[in-house]
Amino acid sequence: MRITIISLLLAASATLTGYCVLVFSLFQPTRDTVPLLVCTGVLWVLFAAAVFLLRGVSGRAVVVLVLAGSLGIGVAAMVGPPNTSTDSARYAWDGIVQNAGISPYAYVPADDRLDPLRPEWLFPATVPSGTVPETCQGQRIVVTHKTASDAVLCTALNRPTVPTIYPPAAELYFAGIRFLVPPTATYWPLQLGGLVLSLGTTGLLLLGMRRRGIPQRFAAYWAWCPLVASEAITNSHVDLLGVVFTLAAALLVTRARYWRGGIALGIAIAVKLVPVIAAPAMLRRQGWKVGLAAVVTFFALYVPYVLTTGIGVLGYLPGYLSEEGYDNGKRFALVSLIAPGGAAVFVAGGLLVVIAALVLWKTDPDRPWLGQLVMIGSTLLILSPRYPWYALLLLPFVALSGRWDWLAIPLALTLRQILPSLELTWAITAALIIVLAGSAVRLDPDVRARMLAAPLRAARFLRPPR
Numbered sequence: 001m002r003i004t005i006i007s008l009l010l011a012a013s014a015t016l017t018g019y020c021v022l023v024f025s026l027f028q029p030t031r032d033t034v035p036l037l038v039c040t041g042v043l044w045v046l047f048a049a050a051v052f053l054l055r056g057v058s059g060r061a062v063v064v065l066v067l068a069g070s071l072g073i074g075v076a077a078m079v080g081p082p083n084t085s086t087d088s089a090r091y092a093w094d095g096i097v098q099n100a101g102i103s104p105y106a107y108v109p110a111d112d113r114l115d116p117l118r119p120e121w122l123f124p125a126t127v128p129s130g131t132v133p134e135t136c137q138g139q140r141i142v143v144t145h146k147t148a149s150d151a152v153l154c155t156a157l158n159r160p161t162v163p164t165i166y167p168p169a170a171e172l173y174f175a176g177i178r179f180l181v182p183p184t185a186t187y188w189p190l191q192l193g194g195l196v197l198s199l200g201t202t203g204l205l206l207l208g209m210r211r212r213g214i215p216q217r218f219a220a221y222w223a224w225c226p227l228v229a230s231e232a233i234t235n236s237h238v239d240l241l242g243v244v245f246t247l248a249a250a251l252l253v254t255r256a257r258y259w260r261g262g263i264a265l266g267i268a269i270a271v272k273l274v275p276v277i278a279a280p281a282m283l284r285r286q287g288w289k290v291g292l293a294a295v296v297t298f299f300a301l302y303v304p305y306v307l308t309t310g311i312g313v314l315g316y317l318p319g320y321l322s323e324e325g326y327d328n329g330k331r332f333a334l335v336s337l338i339a340p341g342g343a344a345v346f347v348a349g350g351l352l353v354v355i356a357a358l359v360l361w362k363t364d365p366d367r368p369w370l371g372q373l374v375m376i377g378s379t380l381l382i383l384s385p386r387y388p389w390y391a392l393l394l395l396p397f398v399a400l401s402g403r404w405d406w407l408a409i410p411l412a413l414t415l416r417q418i419l420p421s422l423e424l425t426w427a428i429t430a431a432l433i434i435v436l437a438g439s440a441v442r443l444d445p446d447v448r449a450r451m452l453a454a455p456l457r458a459a460r461f462l463r464p465p466r
Helices: 002-023 033-054 060-076 087-099 112-117 168-179 188-212 216-223 226-234 239-253 258-272 274-278 287-314 317-323 343-362 369-383 388-401 404-418 424-442 445-462
Strands: 127-129 132-135 142-145 152-155
Touching (some): 033 216, 060 216, 060 226, 087 188, 168 239, 188 216, 239 258, 239 274, 239 388, 258 287, 274 369, 369 388, 369 424, 388 404, 404 424
Antiparallel strands (some): 127 132
């Protein structure tokens, strides 16, 4: 009966996932986010219920359910185009440009010299509209101008007048995906790539858990999570590729495959730089091997692009950090409460250094996932990004550690994306409270009692004498 109920919940999740993708979008002309919010909320409730019931299932049935749910929900996530992000349009364009023999860092998408490469679905033709001679139509289409001729250019790409931001491993992935399909193929190739990588991550988790005695039901925290379906598959964020290699690095290092683990970590960092925060927990034992292999791999992947483009390989990264408010401290939602303005940059940096040092010192080298969970989760809380797909990196380590309360972080970021009017500070604060409460509950009772008594002792010590 329990297996039947879980199967029904997973079927409902898959059905509702497909419905959300087909019906709701942040790109609709009349942007009513309430239906998408309700749909997302129900998906998280179904996810929580299915994971809770899985606790009573054992044996091979767990593996079958986890894989079946991962596949079913993932396929459902492919039934429509991206509905919350246009990043995959840029991925496709970078792949098309590379397969034409051009470095993706060499020209901005609006450059006139790239006109022969433009497919209609990424660069639709302009249309006349009343007194306006040329305009653009379409949910994901924006209006810009070509760099030389200043002609109107309709495009599905965001930031079409700046160079690409993505590092070389991501660019190789884009080129590989687009090499297999014609330029007319739209969003589905990257969605299919996301499905394959998502299933691969599920498989890696199940295999790694079996070998290390971790309950395999925890893999459902990744496999059935609505964030994976939405951001890894429907919207095809390349962060997923970094997740796969980061997880592989952690599993390799714990089996004393230090050089291979370092290579996997270097590839992960060369996907989107963010996975570097998972490194401290993997450096406790033979860290120099892991670090050296990662650094060499990272720079080796850059070599072909540096030879063709030079310093241009930095792309839009500096501009992006400024655009997001990381250069002046505005992006640090919690830190800005105690250190406003530019001081937030130094406080946030200091906190991250301290946490990294503690993780390196305290992590069990045979089971580094708790340290990686703390490092990645703390970074998300401190840096407070606007976009939920950055939290994809957190999910495999939620699964390996079984600390489900840390799912509050991706849920908070998801709510903030759908409801921009929601103060990010409140969303992040709520997630922090849930994480701290969950951690406190897991503490040894004696340790918890001492921690609760410490503020009382301090208050008595600081109380002025009568």
